[in-house]
Amino acid sequence: MTTTNRRGRSPRVRPNALRNLRFHLASALAATYLLSWWAFGFRTSGSTAAIANTPMAPRPTVLSRRAVWYGDLPPSQRLPVTLPPGWRIANATDGIAAPEPLPVPVEVRVAPSRTRRVRTRSS
């Protein structure tokens, strides 16, 4: 019987079928790649550019708003702090140049006729 004969034959893959399988596999991979590229690459390029062109937002100011110099707290709110030897609490004015020293007037001798006069001008 034909059936018997077929059952007895070892299974064979025809060359055309293998070519078709490779083609479909390649097509599926290519479609997946294109779909992925479209979804994550091409489509997002516009918004990426937009983000790049957006000015950098200021860093969150939560810390600066919640931070306070110890010396600026009212004495009643200052918690006792024990510092390691050699450490000290920084002041808000640390790093700021020392104030100008008190000016010392110097005597200037001028002709008596000039001392009557003040010269007004912009300064």
Place this chain on the structure above:
Amino acid sequence: MFTFRSMNTDVSVIATNGDEAAIASRIAGLFWQAERRFSRFQEDSELSWLNRREGPVTVSEELFGALSRARAYTALTGGAFDPGIGASLAALGYDRSFAPGALDRTATAAPPRAGSLREVSLDAESLTVTRPAHVQIDLGGMIKGATLDAAAAFLDGNGVVDAGGDAVLRGHSHDGDDWLVEVEDPGDASRTVALLAAPRGAVATSAPNRRTWRIGGTWAHHLIDPRTGTAANTDLAQATVTAPSGELADVFAKTAFLLGAEEGRRFLELQPGVGAVLVRRSGKPLFVGDLDLREVCRE
């Protein structure tokens, strides 16, 4: 005569009664204290501290008083005088103490949102100041005038304190004559526009001719028009005002300069005890109000 340097200018003291050296020392101390509290350029001054803080803050009586007076002057002058323009000054390049060439630059920052002292709320009960972030305060010349007024109290009725051309004058000179005030020609510092017998008060002058700096190919100056937020451009080259106090003389000189010749004259004529020499850009002087002119050197 004794001199010292403060508020980025030369201060001279002539005291015809008492120990002139001791009086000059006390006055130097006053100027030093005022600069420590009110300077926009000293980072640890109380004013700089206020300009950095957000939200309501309690300030000293001295600063609160100065802000209250400044706001009253803003109302009186219709906004021509307004110390809320600190951000405009800084954006224009006046962001540090002036020295020739020190402020020169090729371009300026974008003009900031215009600020006004009228936007600052002042609570006299608690000495609390609430300043919107865009309002930076620069009390500048007004404080120089106020310090001159305080200094005059040390003169014992006779003498002069001159801070870079703004001065308070009391009594008479050593020989018993009136003090005389020379009004400098803004176009030529070696010349004088007019000679005045000094009033029993103060004199102050506003002009853009000394505090100028380069921005690219143009020039900027420190007299900001609060109405535009830019360096003022009027028909005046200089405004000199005599007034009962140094503070008023400074405020009115600045106001007159910003208003221009005609509007400035009309404003000054409404103020009691005030006189002025307004010098137009053409060099022609305009004499206003209560002046004892001894000599007119330029018609």
